[in-house]
Amino acid sequence: MTSTPSTHRASFAIGSEQAARRVVDLLTESLLEGEAAIAAFEGPGERWHITMHFAEPPDQASIGELVRLAAGDDVARDIAFDTIEARDWVKTTLDDLVPVLAGRFIVHGRHHRGRVPANKLGIEIEAALAFGTGHHGTTRGCLLLLDHVLKAHRPRRVLDLGTGTGVLAIAAARALHGAVLASDIDPLSVKVARENARLNQTGHLVQTIRATGFSAPQFARRKPFDLVLANILANPLRQLATPMARHLAPSALVILSGLLTHQVSGVIAAYRARGLVPLRHLRIAGWSSLLLRYTR
Template sequence: MTDPAYQIIARGPRADAEAAAVAIDSDPMLEGATYSILEEDEDKGIWRIDAFPTSTEETEGLKAVLTGFPTLKVTQEVLADADWLAMALSGLPPVRAGRFFIYGVHDRGRVPANTVNLRIEAGAAFGTGHHGTTVGCLLAYDRLLKAHRFARVLDVGCGTGVLAIAAARTASRACVGTDIDPVSVRIARENAAVNQTRARFVHASGLGHARVRASAPYDLVFANILARPLVHLSHDIHGALKPGGLAILSGLLRTQERMVRAAYLSKGFHVVRRIHRDAWATLVLRRG
C-alpha cells in the first residue's frame, strides 16, 4: 500500500498569495516544490495556491511558509487514488498564442489550417502551453518573428520542448533544449519526433553541455524557469548569446520581475518588451 498523496490549498488576497509564492521560491528546502497560483474569485479578490508535496518534509515546509501569512486560509486534502495526469490531459483545451496553436492528441480534429500547429503531449513535463509563462514566451516570440528570424535558438529548462519545437517549426536551423530532469528530456525528444522537427534536447544543468556550446553563439535564448535560477544564469545566458541577441525570460511572478531585470541590466542587457499574464511576467531582453 502506498502513502496517500496530499494537496495543500491556500486562499487569500492577491498580494499575500504572491508574497507566499515568492517565499516558496526563496526557500532552498522547497526548490523542487510543485505549486500553482491563480485567481479564484475576481469579484472577491481571492487568489489561490495549490501545492502538491512529494514528501513529509516538503509537506511540512510548505505548510510552514503558507501559514506564515495570516490572511491566507490554509487547508490540506488527501488526493484520491486516480490517474490525475491522464484525467487532466484529456480535459485540456487547445491553446492559441499568436501564430501558434498547441494541442494534444485528443484535439487533433480541431487543428486550424492557418496556424503553426504544435502537438504537445505533456506527460510528466511542464509546458503544455496553458500556463501563463509558456503563453507569454510564445506571444513574445510571435511578435519577434514579425521582424526577425533566428538561425540558432537555445531553450533552457525546456520541459516538454514546446519553445524549441516552435522555433524549429519557424525555420530556425539549430534548436537545442536542456533540462535538469531526464524525464522531461525524454518527453521533449518524443514531442520533437511527433512534430517532425530536428530540435535536439540534452540532459544538463546550466549551459556547459558540449552540444550547447557547439551551437553557440545563439540568436535567441528562451529560459522559462524560476526567478532565482534566471538570476543565477544571467552571466551564462549573456555569454551564450551573440551581441545583439535576444533572450525571452519567464517563470517569474510580477513581484520578482525587478530582481530578474536588475540582474540582466547589470550584464548589459536592455529591456525590449514586458508581457504580463495573470500573476506572471515575461521579459524580452537584448544583449548590448
Template sequence: MTSTLTPQTYRATLAIGDEATARRISDLLTETLDEEQAAVGAFEGPGGRWDVTFYFAGQPDEAAIRNLVALAAGDGAARSVTFDTVAPRDWVRATLDELVPVHAGRFVVHGQHDRSKVAANKLGIEIEAALAFGTGHHGTTRGCLVLLGHALKAYRPRRVLDLGTGTGVLAIASAKALRTQVLASDIDAPSVTVAAENARLNGVGPLVEVTWGSGFSAPRLREKQPFDLILANILANPLRQMATPMSNHLAGGARVILSGLLSPQAAGVIAAYRARGLVLERHIRIEGWSSLLLCKV
C-alpha cells in the same frame, strides 16, 4: 484511455512568508521522512508567499510532523499546519477534462484530444496530457510563446537555444516557426527524454537536439555558440546568476526571452542583463508572471 486511478493519499500544508524558512522546513522533513512513504515540496506563489506541502502514503503522525516543523520554523509555523486527505482520482482523465487549447499569438498548445481544433493558420504544439507539466497553461510559457511570435515578425535567428527546456514546448515552437535546427537543454534527465519524444511527436524530431547539462556548462552549448536567440523559462534567481554567461554565449544583435519570474522580480532581472549589454524590448505580464524580450546591443 487507460485508467490511472491514484489511491487516497494524506496531505499536510502550510504557508510561509519567505523562501529560506520554506527550504529549511522542506530540507528537514526530506531528510527525516522515508522517501518511499512521503514527498515534500516548497513552491513560491504570488506575493512572495511560499507554500510547503507534504504527501503521505499512509496516515501521518500529526504530532511528529508538527514537531519537525517547529524545529525548522518555530511553534507558530507548526500550529499553522493543516492536514487533509486527497481522494482517489483518475489524474490523466481529469487533466484531459481541464486542459483546453492554449492560444499564445500564432501558437496553440493542445492535447491530442484537441488536435482537430487547431486552425490551419496556427502552429500547433501537441503535449501529452500524462505529461501535464509544461503544457503551456502556465503564464510563463504563454508569455514566452507570445514574445517568440513577436520577435520572429522582424527577426530570423539561425542558432536557437531553449535553456531549461522542460517538456520542450519552446524548442518545438521555435523549430516549427523557423524550420531550422534548435538546441534544447535541461539539467533534469527525465525532461531530456520527454522533450525529445515530444519533438518527435510534433514532427520536428530531426530539428530539435536535446542535451543534458547544467546551465551553460553543457559541452554542446559551448560548441554551438554564439546563439542568435536564447529562450529561458526558469526562475528569477538563476536568471540573474546566468546574466554573464548568457551574454557571453550571444551573438551581436541576438534576442533573449526570459520568464519564470514574478512581476515584482522583473526589475532586478532587467537590471542584471542591462549591465551585460542587453536592453529591454518588450515586457508582458500574464497572471502575475513577467516575460521579457531583450536584445544584445
C-alpha cells in the same frame, strides 16, 4: 507513455478563472520543483477545478495553508485528499485542459488533435511530470514574445534553456523550420521534451540534452546563439546572466520568464550589466516575461 505508480491527490474547486490562476501560481512558486503536478480546468457552472498529484503523501496542513492564503478559508476547508490507483493520471488530467492560444501558436492535448485552425501552428503536449504545458502564464508569455520576434526576425541559432516539456523549442522549430538546442537539468524533462518533439514532427530539428547551466560541450559547439528562450525562475536566471552573454551573437534576442512581477527589476539589472537591454515586458496572471536585446 506508461502508467505511474499509485499517487496522492489533493483537489478542490474555486469560483473564477482569475482566482484559479492565482492559486495555481502561488502553489507553483511555493512547492519544490518536481514535487507535484498541478492542473486547473473549467467545470460545470463556471467553477474551476484544481488538482494536485504527488508521488509522496503531501503535508496536508501545508497545502491547506497555501490554499487558504491564496483563496480563503472556505476553499481551503473543502480540499479533498485521496490516493488513486496506478494509471496515467497526468495524461488524464491534461486531456481535460482547454487549448491555449498564444499568437500563431496553439498548445493542446491529444483530445484536441485535428481541431487546430489552419492558420495556427498546433503544438501537442503529452502529459508528463515536467513543467510547461502552455497553461501557465510564463509559458504563454514566452510564446507570445516568440511570436512577436518572429514577425521581424529569422534567428538561425536558437536555444531553449530549461526546456521542460519542450513546448518552446517545438514552437521555434515549427515556425522557423530550423534546428533548436533544448536543455534541462532534469533528466525526466529531457526525456519528455524529446518525446514531445517527435510527437510534433520536430524530432529531427530539436536536440535535447541534459545540462546544468551552460556546462555541456554542445553549447560551445552551437554558439553564438541569436535567440535564447529561458523559462526558469528568477534566481537561476540572475546567475546565468554572465554565461549567457558569453554565448550570444551580436544583437541577439533573449526571452526570459518564470518571474514574479516584483522580481523583474533585479533580473533586468543583472542582464543590463552584461549588455542586454529590455524591449518588451508582458504580465500574465501575476507572472512576467521579458524580451531583451544584446547590445555588445
